[in-house]
Amino acid sequence: MIIECELLGQYTKVFLDSRWSYDHFDPLAVMVKFEGQPAVWAFSLDLLMDAFTSPEEGLLHGSGDLLLEVGGDFTIIHLSNGGEAASVQFSTADIQLFLDRISIPSSDEVIASKLDEFLETL
Incomplete structure (x- = not known):
């Protein structure tokens, strides 16, 4: 899904597209690639879900190289x-729409599935 965003902290408004994707083979991550940039960012799905289900707005979620402020x-x-660092602003509704469109397993389901796969190799 393409979501438009604004790069903050610039002298003029800079808008760019970002491509959000989810792969069931990596069920704990959401991949985000920004237009014109070679890097692909892997966001923790649990972090996104925690931030978007938090009852308080404006709190910082996450640590290290990724912080979310919903x-x-x-x-x-x-x-x-x-x-280097950058702050990027998105429509909350656009990210929520992306999250609503994907089938999200619980962390327990993912762990159980991965454990089953491992045990089958023994």
């Missing part, structure tokens, strides 16, 4: 690679 209309994702 507000009423907008969600800000703060990204860092250790040397």
Whole structure:
């Protein structure tokens, strides 16, 4: 799914597209690729779900290279690679629509499935 976002902290407004995807073979991650950038970011699905189901708006969720700040209309994702950082603003409704469209297994289901796969190899 393509979601438009705004790169914050620039002198002029900079809008770019981001491609959000979910692969059932990697059920704990959401992949996000920004237009014109070679890197693909892997976001924890649990982190996204926790942030979007939190009863309080404006709290920072996450740590390290990815922080999420979910507000009423907008969600800000703060990204860092250790040397550079960027803050990107998305429509909260667009990210929620993406999350609603994917079939999300619980972490317990994923762990049970992976354990079954491992045990079959013994």
